[in-house]
Amino acid sequence: MRxxxxxxxxxxxxxxxxxITALCEPGRQYKLMEVCGGHTHTIYKHGxxxxxxxxxxxxxxxxxxxxxxxxxxxxxxxxIAEQPDVILTTFGDMMRVPGGQGSFFDSKAxxxxxxxxxxxxxxxxxxxxxxxxxxxxxxxxxxTTAPSTAMTVLRAASEGIENFSIFCNHVTIIPAIKAIxxxxxxxxxxxxxxGHVSTVIGCRPYDFISAQHAKPLVCAGxxxxxxLQSVYMIMGQLAAGRAEVxxxxxxxxxxxxxxxxLGVISxxxxxxxxxxxxxxxxxxxxxxxxxxxxxxxxxxxxxxxxGVRVTDPKACQCGEVLKGVIKPWECKVFGTAxxxxxxxxxxxxxxxxxxxxxxxxxxxxxxxxxxAIRT
Amino acid sequence: xxxxxxxxxxxxxxxxPDLATVEVSGVRRSIxxxxxxxxxxSPGDWVLIHVGFALSKIDEEEARAALEFxxxxxxxxxxxxxxxxxxxxxxx
Numbered sequence: 001m002r003x004x005x006x007x008x009x010x011x012x013x014x015x016x017x018x019x020i021t022a023l024c025e026p027g028r029q030y031k032l033m034e035v036c037g038g039h040t041h042t043i044y045k046h047g048x049x050x051x052x053x054x055x056x057x058x059x060x061x062x063x064x065x066x067x068x069x070x071x072x073x074x075x076x077x078x079x080i081a082e083q084p085d086v087i088l089t090t091f092g093d094m095m096r097v098p099g100g101q102g103s104f105f106d107s108k109a110x111x112x113x114x115x116x117x118x119x120x121x122x123x124x125x126x127x128x129x130x131x132x133x134x135x136x137x138x139x140x141x142x143x144t145t146a147p148s149t150a151m152t153v154l155r156a157a158s159e160g161i162e163n164f165s166i167f168c169n170h171v172t173i174i175p176a177i178k179a180i181x182x183x184x185x186x187x188x189x190x191x192x193x194x195g196h197v198s199t200v201i202g203c204r205p206y207d208f209i210s211a212q213h214a215k216p217l218v219c220a221g222x223x224x225x226x227x228l229q230s231v232y233m234i235m236g237q238l239a240a241g242r243a244e245v246x247x248x249x250x251x252x253x254x255x256x257x258x259x260x261x262l263g264v265i266s267x268x269x270x271x272x273x274x275x276x277x278x279x280x281x282x283x284x285x286x287x288x289x290x291x292x293x294x295x296x297x298x299x300x301x302x303x304x305x306x307g308v309r310v311t312d313p314k315a316c317q318c319g320e321v322l323k324g325v326i327k328p329w330e331c332k333v334f335g336t337a338x339x340x341x342x343x344x345x346x347x348x349x350x351x352x353x354x355x356x357x358x359x360x361x362x363x364x365x366x367x368x369x370x371x372a373i374r375t
Numbered sequence: 376x377x378x379x380x381x382x383x384x385x386x387x388x389x390x391x392p393d394l395a396t397v398e399v400s401g402v403r404r405s406i407x408x409x410x411x412x413x414x415x416x417s418p419g420d421w422v423l424i425h426v427g428f429a430l431s432k433i434d435e436e437e438a439r440a441a442l443e444f445x446x447x448x449x450x451x452x453x454x455x456x457x458x459x460x461x462x463x464x465x466x467x
Binding site for chain 1: 378409425430437450454462
């Protein structure tokens, strides 16, 4: 099932693809990174790669919040869950993420009380209903999700709910993009900017990408045509020798972001000096922790957290996938030892992870790729 | 968890000013609209919903296009919708 068969605007897409091709400089190779996991999902679901000229490669970035959580943080959360009278609550995506000592599912099977929730407010509700338990919310996500966690802490504070805390693993997108731009492994020509993160942070924080690195970034929506149009806008900038931040998704993303959302994040949370990202290593000022004024809601201060650093399994190349250095199917264990049912790496766990997107929509196995190259 | 899904505001709850009832693909649920404090939200408006919170107001045309797209992506949206359905952030 491919883009052209199913997409209602196939003609528009073809026209855009032709315009994109016309903007390519003969002999030049282009690498564009889509930062957001939601975009990766769309790209594979609709085979957008097939629409682009061969000289343009779409590279997947680090914008899947589940994928960037290092194994040690999963172990830390499990250690909290296994303490007396604790209920750990988490988004469903986290359940199968492997830590060094197994996943949340494994820990639950051994008797820990770990529950899936849709919203941090559901976690707060669990706390209200279980006053004799200590309810911890495993908070993950970029700036899209952090305001919701912050609002929930504010709510807990105003209601005086004392048995609720968060294990804060919120990360921020800009330092990750900086780390990728500084990485010697990869030469990128431009960025397809994240859509929903930008509804919160707006477009201004990306200015350094154009100003200091002379590369275009276009904030993009999630439909196939949005992505093609964003590629067209990036290619137009490159052809004209421009490097600017543009907003293809202006019907949803306000240029200034959501000031209220930014306000509640900074009321409740502050930047950590550093945080470990799976595959990217330690990045300065790249994650959030609970401020002193809300210490009563900070699981890291309430519980003893081992904080052990766990090295990723040798076979797993999620790090290279998250940095866009390799394609998912180039990983040694892709589709063989590592599948969505039995993931080794986080990129195979979340439906927004690049490996899961490839596996679910492309089903490339290494043998098939070899075969394709041979024929 | 990362999906943003559009919902139509059907009712604002006067006793709980942060909450609104929205309809998403036929499912009615309460969501928190506290992050839209700087904007006026009224029944008939469309909002982008993420983990139980409205992140931004969106226009109806965008909302319908996004919904059509999401309904086409299958599993990830079905899971998100089921999770929203099971969620009940309003009551105690």
